Amino acid sequence: xxxxxxxxxxxxxxxxxxxxxxxxxxxxxxxxxxxxxxxxxxxxxxxxxxxxxxxxxxxxxxxxxxxxxxxxxxxxxxxxxxxxxxxxxxxxxxxxxxxxxxxxxxxxxxxxxxxxxxxxxxxxxxxxxxxxxxxxxxxxxxxxxxxxxxxxxxxxxxxxxxxxxxxxxxxxxxxxxxxxxxxxxxxxxxxxxxxxxxxxxxxxxxxxxxxxxxxxxxxxxxxxxxxxxxxxxxxxxxxxxxxxxxxxxxxxxxxxxxxxxxxxxxxxxxxxxxxxxxxxxxxxxxxxxxxxxxxxxxxxxxxxxxxxxxxxxxxxxxxxxxxxxxxxxxxxxxxxxxxxxxxxxxxxxxxxxxxxxxxxxxxxxxxxxxxxxxxxxx
Ligand SMILES: C[S@@+](CC[C@H](N)C(=O)[O-])C[C@H]1O[C@@H](n2cnc3c(N)ncnc32)[C@H](O)[C@@H]1O
Numbered sequence: 001x002x003x004x005x006x007x008x009x010x011x012x013x014x015x016x017x018x019x020x021x022x023x024x025x026x027x028x029x030x031x032x033x034x035x036x037x038x039x040x041x042x043x044x045x046x047x048x049x050x051x052x053x054x055x056x057x058x059x060x061x062x063x064x065x066x067x068x069x070x071x072x073x074x075x076x077x078x079x080x081x082x083x084x085x086x087x088x089x090x091x092x093x094x095x096x097x098x099x100x101x102x103x104x105x106x107x108x109x110x111x112x113x114x115x116x117x118x119x120x121x122x123x124x125x126x127x128x129x130x131x132x133x134x135x136x137x138x139x140x141x142x143x144x145x146x147x148x149x150x151x152x153x154x155x156x157x158x159x160x161x162x163x164x165x166x167x168x169x170x171x172x173x174x175x176x177x178x179x180x181x182x183x184x185x186x187x188x189x190x191x192x193x194x195x196x197x198x199x200x201x202x203x204x205x206x207x208x209x210x211x212x213x214x215x216x217x218x219x220x221x222x223x224x225x226x227x228x229x230x231x232x233x234x235x236x237x238x239x240x241x242x243x244x245x246x247x248x249x250x251x252x253x254x255x256x257x258x259x260x261x262x263x264x265x266x267x268x269x270x271x272x273x274x275x276x277x278x279x280x281x282x283x284x285x286x287x288x289x290x291x292x293x294x295x296x297x298x299x300x301x302x303x304x305x306x307x308x309x310x311x312x313x314x315x316x317x318x319x320x321x322x323x324x325x326x327x328x329x330x331x332x333x334x335x336x337x338x339x340x341x342x343x344x345x346x347x348x349x350x351x352x353x354x355x356x357x358x359x360x361x362x363x364x365x366x367x368x369x370x371x372x373x374x375x376x377x378x
Pocket of ligand 1: 137140141144154155158186187188189190191192193209210211212215233234235236250251252253256257
């Protein structure tokens with residue numbers, strides 16, 4: 001046993017008082033650790049800290065040695081900095097096929113002008129989350145309103161083109177043979193989901209709710225002449241009665257809000273017993289890990305106001321816990337996009353990467369988007 005208090009430390013080596021040299025287990029055998037009381041490394045690290053590197057966000061200084069190692073050692077074809085569980089998890093999810101594209105994805109994240117801060121990861125139980133407040137709710141709306149141009153483009157796109165996710169929802173609904181009469185579209189944005197569902201359920205009545213007034217103005221326009229009611233409302237406190245809808249849809253929203261558990265319970269509350277809730281969002285079905293992160297997109301005006309977007313991925317384990325005892329069935333339909341998506345711009349924006357197997361992954365500023373459609377039966 002080596003008592004480090006009375007020994008000297010050189011990189012991964014430890015000398016005991018008799019001068020016997022030991023390899024220090026953690027330093028030598030874990031992934032890659034540097035900077036353990038080595039003057040040169042300490043100084044370089046200090047210089048980087050002064051440059052603004054904080055060891056939580058990706059930086060070029062990491063990419064450079066990683067590329068150097070890959071170039072130098074024939075048997076190495078990837079170097080992993082596992083400090084950011086999203087990235088570690090993402091690449092595991094993409095499995096080994098992603099190795100060849102990994103560096104490109106990582107570089108892309110740096111060049112996109114997007115910063116990501118992890119608020120917490122791990123099981124929901126042990127997670128330290130920032131105390132949620134009503135203010136955060138308002139801040140998301142403010143972010144969308146300040147980034148008016150990208151928000152409007154996003155809302156409009158959901159109406160003008162039926163997305164592949166909407167097509168998958170249609171397929172699931174047809175398979176279920178549902179004939180809903182009352183449909184709720186919560187956090188409806190410009191009303192895209194309802195607009196496309198009308199093709200399937202022409203006779204139904206649609207209730208569209210969103211916190212953002214601009215979204216509701218657009219949703220009213222989208223649903224003009226159709227059997228619909230649109231109003232400004234909060235997903236956490238819906239002004240709608242219990243057990244009142246045959247179908248509840250919440251599209252591309254749970255991952256972007258701070259309290260998904262409260263939101264999901266509210267969606268279940270307004271759903272009739274035996275009826276279904278469908279929520280498309282980012283989910284992790286293979287690992288029991290949630291990832292909560294805040295993303296500053298420096299290509300959008302909101303970041304200059306100190307405002308961020310939330311990009312969370314929820315494990316099925318957590319989702320089950322949130323609504324345990326409230327629902328009779330829960331299922332995740334994984335979504336694999338069947339087409340290529342191109343995004344030329346910087347900042348947040350979805351593009352696809354094609355793996356050798358033909359499978360496509362969806363990425364936004366280096367983040368893997370594990371889309372899925374959650375199906376819950378009350
Ligand atoms: C990413 S957009 C999705 C919009 C739409 N469902 C779609 O698929 O096009 C998320 C939407 O959630 C809305 N939202 C955010 N917080 C909300 C809240 N607390 N209550 C209701 N809507 C909210 C936003 O205004 C935004 O329109």
